[in-house]
Every structure is written in structure tokens, then in C-alpha cells.
Amino acid sequence: MSAFAVLLRQRIRRDWLQLTLWIAGTAAMAFAGYAGVTRSYATLEDRQNILAAALANPVILMFRGLPSGSSEGQFIAFQILPWLALLAALMSTFLAVRHTRGDEEAGRSELVWSTPAGRRMPTIATIVHGILANVVLAALTALALLATGLPAAGSVIAAAAAGATGIAFLGIGLLAAQLIRTARGANSLTVWVLVAAFLIRGVGNATGTPSDDLSSMTSSGVAWLSPFAWAEQTRPYDADLIGPVFLGLGLGVVLAAASVALQSLRDIDASFVAERRGRAAARPALASPHALVWRLTSGSIVGWAIGGAVTGILATTLGGVVDQISAENPAVTEVLEKIGGATGGLEQVVITVFFTLLGILAACCAVQTVVRARQEEARGTVEALLATPVGRVRWLADHVIVGTAAVLIVVAAAVLAAWIGIWSTDADGALYRIVAVAGLGQVVAASVFTVLTALVFVLVPRATIGLAWTLVLVATMLGMFGPLFGLPEWTANISPFAVTPVVDGDGVDVRGLWWLVLAVAAGAAASLALMRRRELAAGG
Structure with a gap:
């Protein structure tokens, strides 16, 4: 068995429980979203009222998706698509840091690097592992949406958008692990980037232009700075655009490649962002x-x-x-x-x-x-x-x-x-x-x-x-x-x-x-x- 296969298998065995919970939770949210919409907003009028309220109130758009219409599928995408993408992003960032900077900080990477696997192979195995996790998440989410009877094209696009967002943040997590010396610092950086991206998405939607019938919104240019907004721009169950999915995939691949290149430029346990120098003597408060x-x-x-x-x-x-x-x-x-x-x-x-x-x-x-x-x-x-x-x-x-x-x-x-x-x-x-x-x-x-x-x-x-x-x-x-x-x-x-x-x-x-x-x-x-x-x- 090749070194790559061994490393990939080790990561899957180590993460199977955590990934099962993340992926199953995301698919369950997608499935439950349909039941919630059909029970709470059974009529077209109910959904139109909520969309009109959202378009009139920027605050609601901060915590919901991009309105694209008032059909059941379009309303479900408005309600839960940002949260599906958020779960995929959190899963991916934690996975990226855990198997790179986390292993390096714990001393495990040094042992692996001393084998024929070398320095790059563990990171490449982590990239493949993260991509596979997001592919499975997208596939099960699509199946959950299809099981509700929603149109196939919109279900696949919505699931692919969530998975692409996860891959984008996989790259962000990998890059943060190269920049910051500790796993805790790398995780903190990725979470702050994630929160900022989520808020930028909301601001871009809130400052957009609503349609005349108050059922859809055209985002402002600010929204395109966020991977979460790319997921929403696919407009599932409406235009079903595949282009924004490739933006997320491209960002993830580019940042993952950059992380592999940066790793070869530094020593083990080193980082590109220097840690703050500590005091020569501890304060009395640390007694x-x-x-x-x-x-x-x-x-x-x-x-x-x-x-x-x-x-x-x-x-x-x-x-x-x-x-x-x-x-x-x-x-x-x-x-x-x-x-x-x-x-x-x-x-x-x-x-x-x-x-x-x-x-x-x-x-x-x-x-x-x-x-x-x-x-x-x-x-x-x-x-x-x-x-x-x-x-x-x-x-x-x-x-x-x-x-x-x-x-x-x-x-x-x-x-x-x-x-x-x-x-x-x-x-x-x-x-x-x-x-x-x-x-x-x-x-x-x-x-x-x-x-x-x-x-x-x-x-x-x-x-x-x-x-x-x-x-x-x-x-x-x-x-x-x-x-x-x-x-x-x-x-x-x-x-x-x-x-x-x-x-x-x-x-x-x-x-x-x-x-x-x-x-x-x-x-x-x-x-x-x-x-x-x-x-x-x-x-x-």
C-alpha cells in the first residue's frame, strides 16, 4: 500500500465519528427544512409575506439567505442554504487545522515526515480527505432534498454550493495552519475569517436591490467578496447557476496549493506570522x-x-x-x-x-x-x-x-x-x-x-x-x-x-x-x- 493511501486511511479512521456527525447533521437540516416550510408556511401568501418582510428589513437578511422567489424550493434555499454552507465550512476548517498544524504541534508530523512519505504527502492526504468529506456531504444533502420531492436540479445545485463552500474554507484552514504557529491560533483565525465572510454576505444582500414584486433580491457587489455569497448566487430552484460553485472550488484548490508550497519554505514548528515575544519573568498574577x-x-x-x-x-x-x-x-x-x-x-x-x-x-x-x-x-x-x-x-x-x-x-x-x-x-x-x-x-x-x-x-x-x-x-x-x-x-x-x-x-x-x-x-x-x-x- 502506498504512503498516500496509508495516510488517507489513517485520517478517515481518525475522523469517521466527527465527520459522520457533521455530515448527518447537515443532511438532516436539509430534510427538516422542507417539513418546517410546509408546516409553518404552507401557502404561497405566507411565504410572500415573510419575503416582503425580509426585503424590507436588512437585519433578517443578515441571518437568512438570498431571496429568489416564493416557491417551496426557493423559500427553503432562502431559509437554510447559508446554514448548510456554514456547517460545511466549520467541518472543513477544523479538519484542515487538526491534520496539519495540530499534528505538527503534537509532534506527530515530525515522525511522519521522517518516513518515505516526506513533508508534502501528509498535507496532500489532508487535502484529498477534506475534499472527499465535502463530496459526501454534498451527495447526502442532495439526497435529503430529493427525498422531499423537490426538483432535482435545484437540489443538486444547493448541495453542491454547500460542498463548494466547505472546500473553499478547507483551503482557508490549510493556509491558516501555515501562517500561525499554534492550532488554537489557526482555528481562531479561520473562525474569524468565517464570521467576517458570513457578515459580508449579509451586508451584500441587505444593500442589494429588491425586485418589484418583493420576492427576490439582487445582491450588491460587496456580497461577491464572500464564499457564502457565492453559494447563494447559485439561486437553487430558480436559475440553478453552476458558475458560482466553481468559484468556491477554485478558491479552495488555489489556497490548498499555496499551503503546500508554503510548507516547503519553513522549518518544522515554525510559522510565517511570528509569535509575540514573552516576558523574561512572569507577572505576580501568574502565581x-x-x-x-x-x-x-x-x-x-x-x-x-x-x-x-x-x-x-x-x-x-x-x-x-x-x-x-x-x-x-x-x-x-x-x-x-x-x-x-x-x-x-x-x-x-x-x-x-x-x-x-x-x-x-x-x-x-x-x-x-x-x-x-x-x-x-x-x-x-x-x-x-x-x-x-x-x-x-x-x-x-x-x-x-x-x-x-x-x-x-x-x-x-x-x-x-x-x-x-x-x-x-x-x-x-x-x-x-x-x-x-x-x-x-x-x-x-x-x-x-x-x-x-x-x-x-x-x-x-x-x-x-x-x-x-x-x-x-x-x-x-x-x-x-x-x-x-x-x-x-x-x-x-x-x-x-x-x-x-x-x-x-x-x-x-x-x-x-x-x-x-x-x-x-x-x-x-x-x-x-x-x-x-x-x-x-x-x-x-
Whole structure:
């Protein structure tokens, strides 16, 4: 068997579970999208009302696709195509960094490079592995759409657009792995590029030109700067354009080739972006283990806090715009109530929806913080720390504490920004209380994932990264998209984000608060208790 075949087989065996979850989740979203549209927007008039509202409100276009008509297929593409492409992009970037910079940082690449495989073959195997993963994702997504009875041409184009976006971000991840010295830094860079590209797509759509019948939109030139916009420009179930698919494929191939060329120009463990030089002596604040955890994770926490602040300011400054639109299109209110679960005034519903998104951001921040423990364990760097009087329980507890603090920081940034938005718009003073209740509820919801990640780390350490992010993804799909897809109410209630307290008149409906608090307490106690008996599990 050739060296290439051996390396490709090794990557497939290593990633089969993670890729199965990503690919199956993407195909399931495509299939569920049809059921959601046919149940919630059964008539042409319902779909036209939503499209008219979207074209009149740039904010809706930031979180949905490019309108291309009001048929069932066109409306499904409007609702979920950006999210299908987003899942493919996340899968691909993590795969690219894991098998390049991640393996190099862990010391595995040096061993492989010393064999007849050489330096380039592992990267080439990773490129082929990533392309195959996206081909399978596109194929299963197309089958899921075809199974609903939608037209074949549009189904294939939509699936191909998602797969091409994944390949584009595969190239971005490979390039980031050459530029940045650490896997954590490379992943952070690719995520920020991904977020920026998603927002550019939304801005390009929002600043476009709507059609006279308010059923479609022509994007502005800004949109063409984003791979996500290329996917939308295929216009599935309408024009069914194949050209934009080749843009994504071309970008991915060019960046992948560039990453192979750059790898031959640097030494092992080197990078093209120099790391910041460290201090000759540590600060007094680094005299404790939890301070070390904070030092290692503070950069990412600040990034998530900025995202939280943006979410908070949008939550309280856009209520008036949405209110005007909903007066003419009541379907907008109905959609927002399904997502947020609140039944008060429209401004409260908008705040609840945005703070549900905030809870997801805070949970991602917490998972990234606690997962750091697994990364340190796999690389062997924690052994030096545990050789001191610091015990394993204390070490894990420090990650849980910092993860919880990270959740509080992200939510606090959002609450303060939301209050500033209320003050700047002279809105109803009752919104201050609504924001506070929504924020505190999402603190508890996000903290559930802090302790779940710690528990997974203790029980199945080698599955920590994949399983922890999968739990957040499943909760997001059920909490945000379950109601829109027409799933039973109990499925949405499985998600912690969907059962947080909301203001109900003069009181507060606590909903699932006490169950969430119990889950946090039990998860924290169980993870720390079980950590006493677990040995270190080095290796990936």
C-alpha cells in the first residue's frame, strides 16, 4: 500500500465519528427544512409575506439567505442554504487545522515526515480527505432534498454550493495552519475569517436591490467578496447557476496549493506570522494555576465578549424596525415567537431571540475554554504542572471556574451593550428588566455546556473536542431551528437555550431554570469527583 493511501486511511479512521456527525447533521437540516416550510408556511401568501418582510428589513437578511422567489424550493434555499454552507465550512476548517498544524504541534508530523512519505504527502492526504468529506456531504444533502420531492436540479445545485463552500474554507484552514504557529491560533483565525465572510454576505444582500414584486433580491457587489455569497448566487430552484460553485472550488484548490508550497519554505514548528515575544519573568498574577488558565484563554474570551456586545446592541436597537414591519406582516412576529418562546410585546420577543443567540456564543466560549484542558493533556504539557503540589481536581476545577467566568463576561458585555441601546433609543424602561432576566437565564444555559464539556473530558477524554462541540451544535439546531422546522415542542425543550426564564407581565416565568441549575451543579460535582480516579490520557 502506498504512503498516500496509508495516510488517507489513517485520517478517515481518525475522523469517521466527527465527520459522520457533521455530515448527518447537515443532511438532516436539509430534510427538516422542507417539513418546517410546509408546516409553518404552507401557502404561497405566507411565504410572500415573510419575503416582503425580509426585503424590507436588512437585519433578517443578515441571518437568512438570498431571496429568489416564493416557491417551496426557493423559500427553503432562502431559509437554510447559508446554514448548510456554514456547517460545511466549520467541518472543513477544523479538519484542515487538526491534520496539519495540530499534528505538527503534537509532534506527530515530525515522525511522519521522517518516513518515505516526506513533508508534502501528509498535507496532500489532508487535502484529498477534506475534499472527499465535502463530496459526501454534498451527495447526502442532495439526497435529503430529493427525498422531499423537490426538483432535482435545484437540489443538486444547493448541495453542491454547500460542498463548494466547505472546500473553499478547507483551503482557508490549510493556509491558516501555515501562517500561525499554534492550532488554537489557526482555528481562531479561520473562525474569524468565517464570521467576517458570513457578515459580508449579509451586508451584500441587505444593500442589494429588491425586485418589484418583493420576492427576490439582487445582491450588491460587496456580497461577491464572500464564499457564502457565492453559494447563494447559485439561486437553487430558480436559475440553478453552476458558475458560482466553481468559484468556491477554485478558491479552495488555489489556497490548498499555496499551503503546500508554503510548507516547503519553513522549518518544522515554525510559522510565517511570528509569535509575540514573552516576558523574561512572569507577572505576580501568574502565581496560581487558575491565573495560568486565564492567561492561556483570555484572548479568545475577549473575542467572544466582543461578539456578545454586538449581539446585545442589536437586540435593543432593532426592535423599532421590526415593529414597523410586523405591523404590515404579522407572520414576522409569529416566526420570532417560535424561535424565542416569549409571548410578550414584539420588542421583548426580539430581545429573547437575540439573547438565545447570545447563549450559544457564551456556550461556545465556555467549551473552547474547558477544551483547553484536553489540548494541554494531549500535548503532555500538563504533566509538568501536575508534578507540582497542584492536583488533577484543582487543575480541572480551574478550567471550569474560568469557563464559568468567561460565560459571565460574554453575557455581561451583551447586557451592558443592550442597556446602552435602550438608553440611546429612549425605549421603554421595562426593557432593562427584560434584558437582565434574559441575560441571567442564558448564563445558566451556557454553564450547562461548561460542565458537560468537563464531564466528557473526564469520561471519554479522546472524544472531548468532537463530542463537546457536537452537543452545542445539537442544542442550537433544536433550540433555534426546531420550532421553525415544525418539530414537537419537547424536542426544542431539550435545548437549554430554549427553556431559560422570560418576563411574564409583572412576574418572571422561570420555565426550566431549576432543572438547568440542577444540571450545572450535578455536572460540576460529578466531573470533579470522577477526576480523582482518572489517569492522564496523553495523545490525540
